[in-house]
Amino acid sequence: MPDPTAALSPAQRATLDAYVGELARVNRRVNLVARGATPGDLARHVRHCLEIAARPFPGGAVVVDWGTGGGLPALPLAVAFPDVRFVAVDAVGKKTEAVRLFARRLGVENVEVWNGRAEAYDGPAPHYAVSRATAPLADLWAWFDRVRAPLSAPPEAWAPGLVCLKGGDLTAEINGLQDAFPSTSVDVQEVEGAGWDDKALVHVV
């Protein structure tokens, strides 16, 4: 797949660099990304999340990030798509507070946070869900399907649905999804990993 950062402006790159600095600083006291992650590791996490930018989200769309942790992938995507509204969801208040702080410090105005379990989400109705390293596909889809709003997207954009980064053997996960939701269809593309296992970009509609 092409370099997901190629289309970013110098200002967007600078914001992402500043985000890596903020993540590194706060990760020392709040466990946002793997303990001991270096700034180089964190930059690879950010780049990995931008694989989701392979296709755009339409302007004005609402995208929910299930289990955002320190803002991954919501914050890098909010920088890449400034006219899309991202809602970063996490059950852990310290994490959503950190994401709120990052967004304020970086001047990223199109990401908001929702603290609580995804099963109980009652924030803005999403047209899309994104996620990385949070839950099996069947859970991610169930959370999204309960609250989703319809949207007609242009052909170059992601078709409304779930776009997530996954690793390992996906066969059991896809079977579990399609047992629970037989009308879903799944597309899997291999993407560059970043030294760990999350090498598939999975799109569910």
Ligand SMILES: C[S@@+](CC[C@H](N)C(=O)[O-])C[C@H]1O[C@@H](n2cnc3c(N)ncnc32)[C@H](O)[C@@H]1O
């Ligand atoms: C392994 S971390 C991944 C964080 C981030 N997506 C990343 O790629 O760095 C999983 C996150 O999902 C959150 N989480 C897990 N289950 C959740 C649920 N049902 N509702 C909300 N957040 C959840 C956890 O609190 C944790 O922050």
